[in-house]
Amino acid sequence: MTRNVWLLGAAGFTLLSGVAASAQSTAPDALTSLASPVADDIAASYATYHLQPIWTGTGINEAAVAQLVAILQKAPFDGFAEGPQLAAQVQAAAAQARSGDPGALTAAERVFSTAWVRYVQTIKRPTTGMIYAYPVLKPQGSSASQILLTASAAPSLQAYLANTANVNPIYSQLRDAAWAEAQASGNLTPDPRLLANLDRVRSIPANGRFLVVDAGSSTLTLYENGQQLDSMKVITGTKELPTPMIASVMYYITYNPYWHAPDHLVRKTIAPNVLKLGLKYFKSHGYKVIDDWSENPTVIDPTTIDWKAAAAGTLHLKIQQGPGPLNSMGILKFPFPNPEDIYLHDTPDHSKFALADRNLSNGCVRVEDAKRLGRWLLGSDPVAPGTDAEMRVQLPKGTPIYLTYITAQVRDGKVSYLPDAYGWDKAAPTQFASSYQAAGN
Numbered sequence: 001m002t003r004n005v006w007l008l009g010a011a012g013f014t015l016l017s018g019v020a021a022s023a024q025s026t027a028p029d030a031l032t033s034l035a036s037p038v039a040d041d042i043a044a045s046y047a048t049y050h051l052q053p054i055w056t057g058t059g060i061n062e063a064a065v066a067q068l069v070a071i072l073q074k075a076p077f078d079g080f081a082e083g084p085q086l087a088a089q090v091q092a093a094a095a096q097a098r099s100g101d102p103g104a105l106t107a108a109e110r111v112f113s114t115a116w117v118r119y120v121q122t123i124k125r126p127t128t129g130m131i132y133a134y135p136v137l138k139p140q141g142s143s144a145s146q147i148l149l150t151a152s153a154a155p156s157l158q159a160y161l162a163n164t165a166n167v168n169p170i171y172s173q174l175r176d177a178a179w180a181e182a183q184a185s186g187n188l189t190p191d192p193r194l195l196a197n198l199d200r201v202r203s204i205p206a207n208g209r210f211l212v213v214d215a216g217s218s219t220l221t222l223y224e225n226g227q228q229l230d231s232m233k234v235i236t237g238t239k240e241l242p243t244p245m246i247a248s249v250m251y252y253i254t255y256n257p258y259w260h261a262p263d264h265l266v267r268k269t270i271a272p273n274v275l276k277l278g279l280k281y282f283k284s285h286g287y288k289v290i291d292d293w294s295e296n297p298t299v300i301d302p303t304t305i306d307w308k309a310a311a312a313g314t315l316h317l318k319i320q321q322g323p324g325p326l327n328s329m330g331i332l333k334f335p336f337p338n339p340e341d342i343y344l345h346d347t348p349d350h351s352k353f354a355l356a357d358r359n360l361s362n363g364c365v366r367v368e369d370a371k372r373l374g375r376w377l378l379g380s381d382p383v384a385p386g387t388d389a390e391m392r393v394q395l396p397k398g399t400p401i402y403l404t405y406i407t408a409q410v411r412d413g414k415v416s417y418l419p420d421a422y423g424w425d426k427a428a429p430t431q432f433a434s435s436y437q438a439a440g441n
Helices: 010-021 037-048 062-073 083-097 102-123 144-153 157-166 169-185 192-201 263-277 279-284 307-312 370-378
Strands: 210-214 219-224 227-237 246-255 287-290 318-321 332-334 359-361 365-367 391-404 408-411 414-417
Touching (some): 037 102, 062 102, 102 144, 144 157, 157 169, 169 192, 169 408, 169 414, 192 408, 219 370, 263 307, 332 370, 370 391
Parallel strands (some): 210 391
Antiparallel strands (some): 219 227, 227 365, 246 391, 408 414
């Protein structure tokens, strides 16, 4: 087969329409899937990069095509409803191409590539409602040329298809268990809750070193080489102030952190206690009233404050708590860039980790064992370099962190669902409130 056959541009598809016409009348039109913007991208990719046949180099790669069909048939469980239709088109194109006719092989090559590109672009969509601190943390490799070049360079096309479709271990376990149940029951309509969960876990990497905070189960999991290494309980946000979905990178940890009291706690707890117990209470807890949240704020004399107005909510104060045994941040804080000022931190109150429902914070994440987390991040025991407040120590390497919300889980091969505390199984979050700023706990 000459290279010229493979360099047909988008207009060249018209010349192949007669190939599809020769298919059986009961089969889907093998070239229907090419009538889309994706088809133009695929034609351009083959022409620009002089791609040799990926699927039909020495005849049809039967094993790879069979796997493509299997992936597309269960694609509704990836949120790609067109999958079965494209699977039928792939089968029809393959049947035509087995005649060995060069035009049919050319048509089949494009049908296979178009179906695969459309599927991959679906599973590589960014997670709805997730905040990506850096664009590189979004699922990568979703352009038609990237997908085709990767497929063309794969040592094993079959292995490449399987690895790409699996996305990551959490994703594949959920989807495959749901698919197996669907096949057993005959109900091939995916549960919307499953699709919502798969969308939320899609951004988690397949391998590497990273940590995942799951507000659905209030659990933090550490990963090495894509495999679960350790986990611990965490306390995450309430329904009113949910822990947002964030993908970011942690670069340093903070010893002896300050705590910035959120406005509603100033109103409901701190100001009423000052009125009841006096400024002795205020000073014993290491509180200061400051003029702003900068690193070097001006301290305001608490005797000049109208504490009745603060308790009534008509006066809004910025209150900072210094390091100490009562500090709500504990001894360690784990910040990472994000616009909602969300971070992980230690806590002096460990009693709440025994609760089954741990959606109790103001959005930030309290960790059960801050020293263990610090040891994993640093590669050594976390020891404060001094007693000063807000002492930052850089990590040996930036560590990706993913905050998500998983209510689906696999038990004994079956998919079950946790209570949907945030209501995100019904509607994905679109934005988060500015009330996170300085929420702190």
